[in-house]
Amino acid sequence: MKRLYRILVSVFIAAVFISCGKEEENSPADPTEGLKLIQEFADDNYTVSAWNERGEFRLGYTKVYFTIKDKEGNFIDNAKLTSFPEMDMGMMKHSTPRSEIIKVSGKALYEAYYNFLMYSGQGNGVWYYDLSYKVGDAGGGFEDVVIDVKNAFRPDGKTQASIIKTVAGADDKRYVITLVEPQNPKVGVNEISAYIHESKSPDYPAIENFSLGLDPRMPSMENHSSPNNSDLIWSEAEKIYKGKVNFSMTGYWKLNLILRNEKKEALYGNPISENNDSSSLFFEVEF
């Protein structure tokens, strides 16, 4: 038994070495490996492309990578990019919480996130997108390009997933709370992260030093919960709220939240109690 085990282990180690070696051999210069194209913006000088793992903008947290190429096809790694998304809903216009576009170190790649408050077509809204670049002294841009923000569904493909919420806090400010992780939930211990932005369209300043109380539940299992979860607290290093959520099984989980300010005062949401099996603020995770 032990010998067989040893043989298996050495075969495995050999396989790992071989596969690792291979990767190094044909390591490509293409910074977009593994990413899917969302949209391209081209003028006479440059082509700016938006990418991410899914190849789409989507309701809620959407990570986006950009590349910028000259007409010879060279990736430019010293550009500066800025963007502004705006939804036109006829009666009103609004933007959405987002980050700056910043350079990924060591790669000709730029990254940003958008927390889309609505999907394209929701309330008859249309998302327009402005993008401008600067390469050295030269600059250019694209204005009012229509982008398609897809809806986010639960795995049944029909029910919209609750992954971004706008709430009116007890302090009379409006906040947008966006679920970031887990994107690929698993049974066991999961990192959970979220953003909190204040809603002052067109600006959405990121809020620091608040917290989110967390109570994950399974409504169809008599509100079963898991132990050892941690509330989401501000990570100064990563500029995001981070905590831990534990899933004891697959299925539909409701992550009940309480939004608290830096003085730990509850601004929105309520604890789970005998007569209240849900918070007014929650995310949904299903897998």
Place this chain on the structure above:
Amino acid sequence: MKRILSAGLLVIMGTCPVVAQQPDTIPLSLNIREIIVTAKTGFNPGRQAKSSASVEEYLQSSGKAGMIKRGNYAWEPSVNGMTSERISVTIDGMKIFHACTDRMDPVTSYVETVNLGKVSLGSGFEANPNASNHIGGSIDMRLNKSGFCTDGFSANVSAGYESNGNLQVYGADMSYANPHFYINSGIFHRSSSNYRAGKSKEVLFSQFNKNNFFSNIGYVVANGKAIEGTLIYDHARNVGYPALTMDVATADGLISSLAYTMENPFPKFYKWETKVYYNNIVHIMDDTKRPDVIMHMDMPGNSRTGGAYSTLSGRNDNHRYSLNIDGYYNRSYAEMTMYSNNRNEMPMFMLTWGDVRTINAGIFAIDEYRINDNHSARLSSKISFQRDGVGNEEIGYESLLVYYPEMPRYKGRIIGNVAARYLFNKNGWEASASAGYGSRAPSVSEAYGFFLFNTFDSYDYLGNPGLKNESSLETSLILSKKYKTLEVKTEASCFYFYDYIIGKPNVELHHMTIGATGVKVYQNLPRATIMNLNLSFKYRFANNFIWQSNVLYARGKDDKNNSLPLISPISYNTSLTFLNNHFTAEAGINGAARQTNFNPEYGEDETGEYFIANLSAGYDFKAGNVIFRMKTGVENLFDKYYSTYSDWKNIPRKGRNIFLNLGINFN
């Protein structure tokens, strides 16, 4: 060699005219209880039950093993008030583990009476060299092998019918044996509809259907060297469990082994047996037939065990000794998929046994020293190394990490025991005193079970990978006196546990099963005690009559002097048997006093007293080469409605039952 192996069995059966050259390594002493199961030919007054009885009924009728019942099928045996995690159940020395997280399939349910020659019951650490983690006792089911006899060809057919539940039993087996080769093989069918408890109350979901095939082959490869193989395939389907919320769609057991035996391998050693084995159990539960299922679930389970052992037995002057090494590898896997009543939701999936892997290797030695005709002493010891853990990392290990963030994936343990016995024997007096100290590792469910719902106390049980080994100091005293016609025996055993493993509520955890009261987590109690006391006598009179009686008292207490669950109240049986060469008749009653030492914390309530009466008669006769056997009787004559301390959720036992068994044996 084969002769030696089953000397006891063959002598009793009288099929093999060869005289055993050496006695069994571990002598048939007064505290190893043997239950004869198959008796192929002729009249056998030693047979304790009707011939159509299940293995569980045989064990129960012996009075030495208790039975926990969740229905009409697959009762869970207990020895000294302890069940599977504290006793070792082996088949011819082979380790085999159940595949159901809800204890629906004690391994005794994967064999049939035709598979077995006898069952050896050991108390505490004694007896079975291949037992592991057997703090309370051991059950070794010895296979029914023809052996290297001169019998030639013989065949058996049998049929049984029982009125209660329309139970039907059909079996056929044949054997061919010569001194160099044997084969015996058989098929067996057993099925029942719902049975009726006393007062004609139908117990719904108590049906079952079972088929069994077995084959044993032996071949003498050279003088004193033989190879033997065994294959058992057991298939049960549509098994109802009235005390549980689910039934079983199918339960399959495949049991196989290959053994090599040498006679007189070395000077001072007379037998060396080496066996490799593999068994696979697949258990599929089913809730689709239940009317009020709150949430539909799929719960398949699988237990696979492979192992080997080698036993060297010898004798020199006044010493009889045996050395044994054994090892096994078990994988226990069980999953649960729950389908939400909200159809938009994804099914909920979890591993209730996350491919729990156990490797265990042990070495055992025993020596019995016959000091003189009246005194003998025995010393035995076993030490085992065990490594267990969760094989499935993605779900099994990860989900346990939620509850035990620091938990290592695998864990090593050392388990062992030492036991000593002193035996005195003179003028019909027999006295033995024994003491042992040893430990056991937590069972798969105790260490790694994930939200196993226990319908008995309505708690979800969570395993605890940080459990310490449970250990026990045990003592037993047996005193018996044989007169010409009277035998009186008293037995007492006491188990004093340290780090006793039992589930305790943890109010901080949320239950998972809908309707559950809460979550219990296995913990080590600092101490617990279990005590058993047994008095019996057997009186022969007027040449043809035997009157025997047996009274049992047991008590189990935890560290706070509260009662442990599933411990028998005072129970008794008494029977009067008439027998002559061809005819046997028996009348008996058995019953129990009111259970006063119950513990609601474990879901127990008071069980009332009861007694039931049974009658039976048998007749055997021979015509040429054919022997006919008949047995008929009535169980629970007065159609009492009752349940015992060990009936899960107080499901009632069978009401009046009339049975008829027929057997024909061709030689």
